[in-house]
Amino acid sequence: MKRILVTGGAGFIGSNFIQYMLETYPDLQVINLDKLTYAGNLENLRAVERDSRYSFFQGDIADRQVVMELLSRKKVDAIVNFAAETHVDRSILRPDDFLKTDIFGVFALLEAARHFSIARFVQISTDEVYGPIPEGAASEASPLAPSSPYSASKGGADLLCHAYFVTYNVPVVVTRAANNYGPYQYPEKFIPLFITNALEDKPLPLYGDGRQVREWLYVTDHCRAIDRVLREGRPGEIYNIGGYSEEQNRVIAETIVELCKKSPELITFVEDRPGHDVRYALDSSKIKALGWEPRVSLEEGLAKTVAWYKKNKDWWKKIKEADFKNYYTAQYGKRLQKKGPGNGGEPGNTPSRS
Numbered sequence: 001m002k003r004i005l006v007t008g009g010a011g012f013i014g015s016n017f018i019q020y021m022l023e024t025y026p027d028l029q030v031i032n033l034d035k036l037t038y039a040g041n042l043e044n045l046r047a048v049e050r051d052s053r054y055s056f057f058q059g060d061i062a063d064r065q066v067v068m069e070l071l072s073r074k075k076v077d078a079i080v081n082f083a084a085e086t087h088v089d090r091s092i093l094r095p096d097d098f099l100k101t102d103i104f105g106v107f108a109l110l111e112a113a114r115h116f117s118i119a120r121f122v123q124i125s126t127d128e129v130y131g132p133i134p135e136g137a138a139s140e141a142s143p144l145a146p147s148s149p150y151s152a153s154k155g156g157a158d159l160l161c162h163a164y165f166v167t168y169n170v171p172v173v174v175t176r177a178a179n180n181y182g183p184y185q186y187p188e189k190f191i192p193l194f195i196t197n198a199l200e201d202k203p204l205p206l207y208g209d210g211r212q213v214r215e216w217l218y219v220t221d222h223c224r225a226i227d228r229v230l231r232e233g234r235p236g237e238i239y240n241i242g243g244y245s246e247e248q249n250r251v252i253a254e255t256i257v258e259l260c261k262k263s264p265e266l267i268t269f270v271e272d273r274p275g276h277d278v279r280y281a282l283d284s285s286k287i288k289a290l291g292w293e294p295r296v297s298l299e300e301g302l303a304k305t306v307a308w309y310k311k312n313k314d315w316w317k318k319i320k321e322a323d324f325k326n327y328y329t330a331q332y333g334k335r336l337q338k339k340g341p342g343n344g345g346e347p348g349n350t351p352s353r354s
């Protein structure tokens with residue numbers, strides 16, 4: 001593989017993936033196509049921006065002309081699509097862009113892959129497409145039951161990928177990963193929001209009773225898994241990528257305040273997310289059979305992540321002081337005034353591990 005197109009490479013996972021690939025493969029060329037939405041940030045790519053093997057194009061994956069023109073100028077061996085609207089809470093406030101980018105954008109990329117007979121298309125999907133998994137773990141054959149406009153859009157794209165493989169023989173591989181965390185994650189997501197709020201002595205808004213469970217995957221482990229699937233995954237197949245580290249949100253919140261050396265009283269129960277999925281869990285034996293497994297434990301990963309956000313305050317303060325403020329008020333303003341059902345108005349009601 002000589003040249004790959006990475007879409008959405010200025011976001012959290014995409015930028016980690018580009019850095020990982022350029023470090024790992026000295027002869028690889030990477031083209032990054034990104035619209036630079038609120039979540040896209042070229043500062044994430046400072047380490048590679050002067051690398052002659054890397055080039056950046058600003059553009060929308062849902063603009064078919066942009067995609068076709070880029071690929072007619074640049075021959076690539078593979079497309080890895082990270083580009084998406086990704087935040088569940090924003091999809092609840094305003095679903096429009098989720099359908100446009102996460103479904104129509106994938107359609108535009110698949111059409112281009114078909115037209116130019118691209119040898120490999122990796123669609124980065126999510127464990128959320130399975131919906132809540134109260135017990136056991138979802139395998140790649142489990143039914144899709146997405147709960148939010150975000151996960152429904154991602155599930156729609158997965159089905160479109162399947163159809164393009166079956167009907168047009170486009171060599172698509174879909175990955176469904178667990179919740180990622182690590183450096184460069186936009187501070188709207190749970191872990192970076194809680195770390196940065198704790199560092200600023202602001203309340204940590206925990207939804208509902210905080211007993212929801214997520215499976216956590218350190219971002220570099222995810223990058224290694226995508227690389228494996230890009231090279232060895234079978235066209236038409238789906239690969240779950242789990243972190244083998246399930247935890248309740250309240251325990252993650254407590255660990256974060258401990259690591260930040262702050263008071264657990266910052267943890268504030270607020271009104272729950274509508275349609276909040278109670279638990280995600282993946283059976284990742286299929287990708288393990290390709291020889292991949294996660295290397296970073298949740299304990300180590302959280303410590304590394306807190307250390308990164310402590311060291312890179314300029315990166316996240318710039319974000320939090322800009323447009324993010326409007327989103328924060330819309331999402332949390334009333335919630336933090338009211339306090340949630342878990343708090344019951346009782347002062348000092350902080351969560352415990354029981």
Ligand code: NAD
Nearest residue numbers: 008010011012013035036037039040060061083084179180
């Ligand atoms: P992110 O929100 O940090 O970044 C998304 C990137 O896509 C941004 O750079 C943004 O500018 C770009 N983008 C958005 N719309 C675009 C468009 N129309 N055209 C071109 N670029 C566009 O997201 P992330 O957390 O890095 O997630 C990357 C991918 O991984 C997404 O597809 C997401 O669904 C998937 N995923 C994320 C997680 C997670 O925990 N973060 C877990 C599983 C799967």
Ligand code: TDX
Nearest residue numbers: 086087088126128179188189190191205206207212249
């Ligand atoms: O303020 C918060 N309070 C809170 O209790 C936020 C932002 C989240 N939460 C809870 C909701 C979830 O149970 O934390 C958990 C994680 O929330 P998010 O970071 O919003 O992630 P999630 O909804 O699980 O989705 C993530 O994982 C799958 C990513 O955002 C998706 O892009 C990915 O596909």
